[in-house]
Amino acid sequence: MPQLPDTGYTPTPEELASIEEWFAAYDAHSAKREVERMADLAVFPLNLVSDDSAGNGASAQWDRRQFVATMTQVMGDGSDDITFESVRTPVFLSPAMAVVFTDSAMTTGGRTRRLRYADVLIRRDGRWAFQTMLQGGWGDNLR
Template sequence: MTQTASQLTPPADSGYQPTSDDLAALDEWFRRYDGYAAAGDVSATADLAMFPLNTVTDNAAGEGSAQQLTRDEYLRQMAAVLGGSADLQMESRRTPHFLTASLAVVFTDAEFTIDGQRQRVRYADVLVKTGGQWRFQTMIQGGWGDHTG
């Protein structure tokens, strides 16, 4: 069957404006995720993901990369990140950009205090609402390419 140009045109999108309920649901999702992360509960953070999970990063040489992680791979990698600190505190300022009621890209400016050392980071997450629940599907943050395989 031959497709016409109009069949290939993306659907019209005037820009989704999130409701206060949309914003509150996303804020609550991040409160849960942050709580699990601060507690080092990697399994609980994985329960909030949609697998395979995309990760996008770069390395010190400026080479970008992307990979997909299974749940087991995510658990192994994040255990090294979240499970190793005796004292982790996080302060985050998030800016969500809703593409639709069920697709959002969230930019985060955060400050982590790990064993008394403060560190600022910026990252982004792509979240997908499925089955009425938000799930993170893509994690984007620079600098991890030298630390992951």
């Protein structure tokens, strides 16, 4: 069996902390339903990868307008508080690219929903931004 070269990147503690800080800000905006501020943390066009209700894979690219419109609809009217409890596993591909796997519990209106998703983040001018969202169940919204 061929041996793969050692090409992994090991992030510094500061790089790991910067990812945690980025997600803390994103989660805070999400909890307050500040969709425009959430959009400020993205790179557009934003890639989305999911599956649909028929079990087929789906993908799309959204511009900022489409992201804001869809997330505003999905996030609801703000009458209930939203809280998140998340465990994240960042995998750095380089100092400027990371894939972050998340297991999360989102609670709103007394109902908790468990989520598993991944985001591809890129670092530009010293700041992280998400460029790709991967999560099951969104495919019907990608048409």
